[in-house]
Amino acid sequence: MSQRNGRTRRERANADNLKAQRKQPCARCGQQIDYTLPVDDPQAFIAGHIKAWIDHPHLREDPSNLQPEHAKCGKSAGADAGQTNVGLTSRQW
Numbered sequence: 001m002s003q004r005n006g007r008t009r010r011e012r013a014n015a016d017n018l019k020a021q022r023k024q025p026c027a028r029c030g031q032q033i034d035y036t037l038p039v040d041d042p043q044a045f046i047a048g049h050i051k052a053w054i055d056h057p058h059l060r061e062d063p064s065n066l067q068p069e070h071a072k073c074g075k076s077a078g079a080d081a082g083q084t085n086v087g088l089t090s091r092q093w
C-alpha cells in the first residue's frame, strides 16, 4: 500500500479502459485531449473521478464514475483523491 499515487489495481485497469476509448473532450475545460502525450505532460490524459472518491468511497473503483480530463485540469480541480493543496500555503505578509 505504498504506491506513490495510492491507486488500486482495479482503478488503474479502469483508467486504462477509459484511455483506450479515446473519449473527447476534457470533462473540465472542454478542450481536446492528445492521447499521444507522455503521462508527465500537463496536457496528457488522466481518468478523473466525477464524484471525488474521498466523499464517495464506494465509487472509487466504479468505471462509470470516471471521466477523461487533462492532467492539469484534474490537478487544478483537486477533486481527485481529495488533495489538500500541500505546498500551496498562502503567504500574506
Ligand SMILES: [Zn+2]
Residues within 6 Å of the ligand: 026, 027, 028, 029, 030, 031, 069, 070, 073
Ligand atoms: Zn482540460
